[in-house]
Amino acid sequence: MGSARHIPPDHPVIEDSPAFQGAAGHPAMVLTTTILASSLSFIDGSIVNVGLPAIGHGLSADGAQLSWVVNGYLLPLSALLLTGGAAGDLFGRRRLLVWGLVLFAIASLICTFAPTFAWLLAGRVLQGTGAAMLMPNSLAILAATFDGARRGKAIGIWAAAGAVGAAGAPLLGGWLIDTVGWRWMFLMNLPIALAAIALAMRYVPAGGGEARPRLDxxxxxxxxxxxxxxxxxxxxxxxxxxxxxxxxxxxxxxxxxxxxxxxxxxxxxxxxMLPLALFRSRGFVGLTILTFLLYGALGGVLVLIPYVLIGLSRYSALVAGAALLPLPIVISVASPLMGRMAGKLGARLPLSIGPVIVGVGLLLAIRIPSDGNYWTGTFPAMVTIALGMAGAVAPLTTAVFASVQNRHAGVASGFNSAVARTGGLVATALLGGVLAARGIELAAGYGMALMVGAACAAMAGVVAFITIEGKRDL
Incomplete structure (x- = not known):
């Protein structure tokens, strides 16, 4: 995402598995397991952006290579997210969760001790593959363990924990970079992964997979x-x-x-893996385009802002990480309120206005290189972007579910999540030239990139207005 990867745009709807319902004797420990497992993806997605300048300096990597530090992770995650969920149905969700955790831990070790950029990239690709295995199956396990109102509460706790992790990761990553070096960003994944593996083997039932679908x-x-x-x-x-x-x-x-x-x-x-019948729905097509444009714009800015703060404004990695805090905090607080408002007004209005507000925030962020004061430069831009995203996140999830038939709800939600990450993937790929620039050229490239991002965000709002039919979509 770049950064859809920071705040999960949606949560797949999971079919109940007979082998799971009522099988978990320790639901609180299952919840803890899924939080620890999925936090690896949330934390790793947000922490690396702060470390790009240090990684570039440490491994003598140019701008195009640095974009692959992000995209090496996003590429397999985007492409394999739906496959990871289907593999859990086939081979067992706990098994895929544990395999994903093991692979993520091994990949983190490779990143930690990478002697060259090629080794770091290999580790990032393996991390993305592991995340594609553990993310859908952690939520599937969670949804199958709880039912009714307890399920909604559990998923709310899971999502809140992810937001907290995404908020704290840049701070922790910045502190590690400033004190002991960027490699410790990856090493910190190990204790989390090992704890999640131990809890999964002890408390998560080994059921799932009765449907035995064939992998695509x-x-x-x-x-x-x-x-x-x-x-x-x-x-x-x-x-x-x-x-x-x-x-x-x-x-x-x-x-x-x-x-x-x-x-x-x-x-x-x-x-x-992706039934084409989904695209017979005009609303689903519009929401797919909206998601790609909006999360592409967000993913690009979340790579660029800390990079520019460190490279041009001379912020430390810790302070650059702290500069991003308004985004997850405001989204976490405001999203539930906007979700309730969307329930009354319908999805069309918030999904039309929210992206436009994000675009305004991106235009405000153009001033960051010339305004070194955080409170007058960075803070207003981050709050505006966060308010716009808060207006879009919950209505987007609801509208995706409502735009397709119930039997396609799970794959539609998973696909929307993959599209959000693909938007960040493409945006980051296009930033190679900006990340390679220095001084005045970096500031100019940054400004141009944010103007393009603002245009994409505004276009996302226009798409929503044209394709979503209002309250009937809910």
Whole structure:
């Protein structure tokens, strides 16, 4: 996301599993397990942005390489999120959760001791793969353990804990960078992962998977390859500020693979990783475009703002991390209020206005390099962006569910989450040239990137106004 990855845009709806219902004798410990497991993804997604300048200095990485520190994680997470959930249904949710945790822990060790940038990138890709395994299955386990009102309360606690983790991670990461170095950002994942593994093996039932669906392997491979090639090509274009032959070839192959993915999903029908019947809904198509544009804009700014604060305003990593605090705090406080308001007014109005407010916040953030004062430069921009996102997060989730048939609610929610991360993936790929710049060029590139982001956010609001039919969507 970049940063949809910081605040989860939605929570998939999970079918109850007979093997899970009533099987958990320690629901509080199951809740603790899922919070610890999913916090790895929330924390790691937000902490790395603060560390980009230190990583670049430590491994002599240029701007295009630094964008891959973020995208190496987002790429497998975006492409494999739906597959990770389906694999849990097939092989067992606890098993996939534990496998994901083990892989995430190993990947964190690789990142911690990476001697070169290539090793760091390999670790980030493995982290993203592990997150794609543990994220959907942690929530599936949670939803299958609780029922009725208790389920809603448990998911609320889970989401609140994720928001707290996302808020505190940049602060902790900045402190670690300033005191002992950037590698400790990754090493801190180990105790969390080990604790979650131990709790999962002790308290989470081994059920799940009775439906035994077949994995959509062709869909997963084609989606991953297409995203990888398109992201790599966009990174090259951003850095070179032209279309080199290798980038053009990668774009062409990526587009062909994307078409192949659509054809493969069409042949599989409802057994597909992404049933194309979803796109018969005008509302779902509009919400997909809105999500991509809005979370792409947010993901880009959450990479750029700490980078510019450290590189141009000479903030320490700790202070740069603290500068982002208004975003998760305001969203956590205001989202429930906006959710209730959307219940009365419908999703159309908040989803039309919220992204426009985000765009205004991005325009305010253009002043950050020239206004070194946090309270007059960074703070107003972050609060405005946060208010706009708070107006969109809860209505977006509700509108996604309402735009499709109940049997597709889970995959629609999961796909929307993947689209949010893909928006951040594409945005970060396009920032390679900005991250490679210094001084006046960095400030100019930053300003141009934020203007494009503001336009995308405003366009997301227009899409919502055109495609969402108001209260009937709820």
């Amino acid at each position: 392997v062709p869909g997963a491979v084609l989606a991953s390859a297409a995203l990888a090639l398109l992201t790599w090509a966009l990174t090259i274009v951003s850095e070179a500020r032209m279309l080199p032959v290798r980038a053009a070839i990668a774009l062409l192959i990526g587009i062909c693979l994307g078409i192949g993915f659509i054809l493969a999903e069409h042949r599989r029908g409802d057994r597909a």
